[in-house]
Amino acid sequence: MPDRFRSLKDVFNQEPGLKKIRETVKSNDIVNDFKDIFPDLIKIVSSVKSNKYTLVIKVENPAWRQELKNKEESIISKINSFYKEERIKQIRFTY
Numbered sequence: 001m002p003d004r005f006r007s008l009k010d011v012f013n014q015e016p017g018l019k020k021i022r023e024t025v026k027s028n029d030i031v032n033d034f035k036d037i038f039p040d041l042i043k044i045v046s047s048v049k050s051n052k053y054t055l056v057i058k059v060e061n062p063a064w065r066q067e068l069k070n071k072e073e074s075i076i077s078k079i080n081s082f083y084k085e086e087r088i089k090q091i092r093f094t095y
Helices: 008-014 016-037 062-070 072-083
Strands: 045-051 054-059 090-094
Touching: 008 016, 016 045, 016 054, 016 072, 054 062, 062 072, 062 090, 072 090
Parallel strands: 054 090
Antiparallel strands: 045 054
16 A cells, blocks of 8 residues: 555646646647637637647638738737746647
């Protein structure tokens, strides 16, 4: 019997073997929370997926794609500040 029991949260956050699962969960958090971070963009964009520090966003039309591409750095900054860590380095826009 172990001397010290650990919570599931401690095991999930500290176990080296679960690193890929932690990264997957963090990536999916971005997709799920995108509407909370950018409520004003709900009508024109939707987040599709996030993988390896890259967020894929589906845009309504090419004009909005260009507008958001010009604001890419501020979008990345806002997402990273929301999570208080660097989760996104690049955004890919599709339509």
